[in-house]
Amino acid sequence: MVYFPHEKAVVFRQVLVSWLFLTGIFVLETNAKCAFEAIFNFGDSNSDTGGFNAAFPSQPSPNGMTYFGRPTGRPSDGRLFIDFISQGLGLPFPSPYLQSIGSDFRHGANFATAGSTVLQPTTSLFVNGVSPFYLDVQINQMRQFKAKVDEFASQGQTNLPQPDVFGKSLYTFYIGQNDFTGFAWGGSGAPKQHAPQIASQIVNAIKQVYSLGGRTFMVFNLAPIGCFPGFLVQLPHESSDIDSYGCMRSYNSAVNEYNSILRGAVGQARKDLPDANIIYVDTNSVILDLFQNPTSHGMQHGTTACCGYGGGSYNFNQQVFCGYSKVINGQTVTASACSDPQNYVSWDGIHLTEAANKIVAYSILGSSVFEPSFSLSQYCDIQPIG
Numbered sequence: 214m215v216y217f218p219h220e221k222a223v224v225f226r227q228v229l230v231s232w233l234f235l236t237g238i239f240v241l242e243t244n245a246k247c248a249f250e251a252i253f254n255f256g257d258s259n260s261d262t263g264g265f266n267a268a269f270p271s272q273p274s275p276n277g278m279t280y281f282g283r284p285t286g287r288p289s290d291g292r293l294f295i296d297f298i299s300q301g302l303g304l305p306f307p308s309p310y311l312q313s314i315g316s317d318f319r320h321g322a323n324f325a326t327a328g329s330t331v332l333q334p335t336t337s338l339f340v341n342g343v344s345p346f347y348l349d350v351q352i353n354q355m356r357q358f359k360a361k362v363d364e365f366a367s368q369g370q371t372n373l374p375q376p377d378v379f380g381k382s383l384y385t386f387y388i389g390q391n392d393f394t395g396f397a398w399g400g401s402g403a404p405k406q407h408a409p410q411i412a413s414q415i416v417n418a419i420k421q422v423y424s425l426g427g428r429t430f431m432v433f434n435l436a437p438i439g440c441f442p443g444f445l446v447q448l449p450h451e452s453s454d455i456d457s458y459g460c461m462r463s464y465n466s467a468v469n470e471y472n473s474i475l476r477g478a479v480g481q482a483r484k485d486l487p488d489a490n491i492i493y494v495d496t497n498s499v500i501l502d503l504f505q506n507p508t509s510h511g512m513q514h515g516t517t518a519c520c521g522y523g524g525g526s527y528n529f530n531q532q533v534f535c536g537y538s539k540v541i542n543g544q545t546v547t548a549s550a551c552s553d554p555q556n557y558v559s560w561d562g563i564h565l566t567e568a569a570n571k572i573v574a575y576s577i578l579g580s581s582v583f584e585p586s587f588s589l590s591q592y593c594d595i596q597p598i599g
Contacts, residue, residue, distance in 0.1 A: 246303045247593035249383040249429070251321035251374055252295070254307055255351045255418065256387040257344075258288045258327035258564060259436075260295040264309035265327035265344060273536020275520050275550035279567050286312075288327060290519065290554040291567030294496075295323065295385065297574030297598045302383070302589070310354055311346075319374050321382060322358055324351035330391045331411045343391050352418050359425050379426035386415055387433040387496075393471065394438060397448055397464065408471040412478035419482055419491060429490040431577075432479050434472040434497045439464035440504035442518040442527035443562030458505040459516045459526070465501075472497060476584070483585075495582040499573050500565070503558045510572055512555070518562035522548035527562065535561035574598060 254260055263286025266272055272284030280291030286309065287293055296306045299320075307323035308316035316322075328344030329351070346354075359379060366376045392411050419430050438444050439461030450461050472495075479493045507515040520535035521528040530548065533539040538547040551557065560566045565573070576582045578598070580589050589595065 249302055249304075249381060249592060251319075251378050251382040252299055252302070252304060252307055252323075252385065253321045253355060253382055253422075253427075254295050254323045254325055254385045254387070255348060255355075256295075256325035256385070257329040257389075257391050258325075259390065260293055260323070260325045260385070260387045261327045261329075262287055262293065262296065262307055262309050262323050262325070264311040264323060264325055264346070267309055267312040268326065268346075273534070275536045278550060279554055288564040289560050289567055289570065290550065292570060293567075294565075294570040294573045294577065295325075295387075297571055298385070298577055300598045301574065301578040301595050302593050303596045310358065317372050318358070319372060321374070321378075322355075324354050325387070326351075328391055329388060330395065331389050331414045332392055332407070334395075343395060348388055348414060348418050352421050355422060356425065380428055382427065382429070384419075384422055384427045384430045385433070386418065386430065389415070389435050389471070389475075390438065393435060393468070394444065394448070397438075397467075405467075405470065408474045409478075411471070412475040415475065416478045416482045420486070423486055423489055428488070429492075431492045431494050431583075432475065433494045434475055435468050436497055437465045437501040437504065438468050440501065440516055441563055442516050442521070442529045442559050443531070445516060446527050446529045446562070447531050460504060468497065490587060492587050493584045494577060495584065496573050496576070499576045499582060500558075500569070503569055503572060507558055512558055512568065514557045514559075516559070517557065518559045519554045519557040519566060520548060520550040520561045522546055529562035571598065 266286030272286060274284060276287055276289065277283050277285045278290050299305060299307055304320045305317065307321055308318055310322045310324045311326065326344045326346040330343050330347045333347055333349065334343045362373050363376050365373055389411055392407065396407055415432060437460065444464065445461065448464060450463060454461050454463050456462050476493050479491055483491045503510055504515045507513060517526060518528045521530065522533050523530040532541060533546060533548045535548050535550065538545055554560060554566045555568045557566050558569045578589060578595050580587060
């Protein structure tokens with residue numbers, strides 16, 4: 214049953230259920246595989262399936278080694294959680310909106326690009342380089358996509374969805390990590406000072422997509438930044454800040470503060486749009502448990518990167534990232550990949566391995582990290598994601 218938070222929505226729900234039966238997307242009573250015919254994703258490198266690389270081609274060779282056997286623009290050894298979600302819902306991997314060659318947009322589009330931020334990137338806000346495709350740009354791309362779908366509907370375009378797809382789609386938002394780390398590097402007090410603005414922009418984006426016909430949204434909270442090897446090396450901290458799991462207390466605490474603000478903003482959006490499903494997704498708890506207890510999930514290494522240079526506790530050197538070579542102290546060194554990424558939580562110090570992404574996806578497909586309660590299995594026949 215579609216979830217509605219208020220009693221005043223009961224009548225609307227009854228009307229909607231009748232409509233679902235008539236249109237044939239009420240999956241429990243029809244032969245449909247899934248009520249969601251498409252996924253539209255907005256985000257950064259954590260869910261970028263090749264968008265940034267399409268705009269700025271440069272693919273480190275180890276990326277994609279586990280599943281694809283070649284670089285695909287994904288910052289991982291294989292599939293990302295958004296790939297697994299699509300697969301679990303019986304949909305193809307999401308094509309990057311910026312990738313014009315070989316893309317199939319019949320089942321949605323992925324607007325995520327590596328380095329993307331929620332807020333508009335300016336030198337006054339961010340010290341490190343970030344993507345020009347920040348969230349407002351991605352929303353404008355979505356708006357253009359819908360306009361083109363409507364324009365070409367009668368022309369027989371084979372790689373575009375039907376115009377009515379937008380009300381039958383799942384919209385996912387996983388973005389904000391670059392805002393957080395960008396402010397942290399700049400020493401501008403990111404979490405407390407800018408968190409409300411970041412959360413507000415995400416909610417504003419949801420409302421814009423709602424105006425385009427979207428009705429089911431998932432907003433993923435921020436991962437525990439303080440546990441990633443790359444941030445443990447790069448972000449300033451004292452040794453006393455490291456907890457018993459090897460993570461930075463201060464940064465994880467700041468992440469929790471931000472997530473609390475985001476949760477509240479999403480809850481308010483739910484009240485503002487009572488006929489929409491707006492779900493807060495707590496992937497932070499899943500990823501935190503992976504870092505804290507990797508062996509409980511069949512892994513061996515938590516805060517050590519699989520693909521990197523330098524060895525040691527983190528195997529991460531900020532001068533040479535995964536897949537690249539550089540001359541350091543007169544010697545050419547390469548940040549290469551380990552032979553067993555399935556035993557690592559972190560792929561390159563900043564992103565997850567395919568194995569970790571799969572565990573995150575299981576929690577999402579199993580609907581165990583949703584607020585409010587929302588069962589994907591009532592909408593879709595969940596498919597294996599092996």
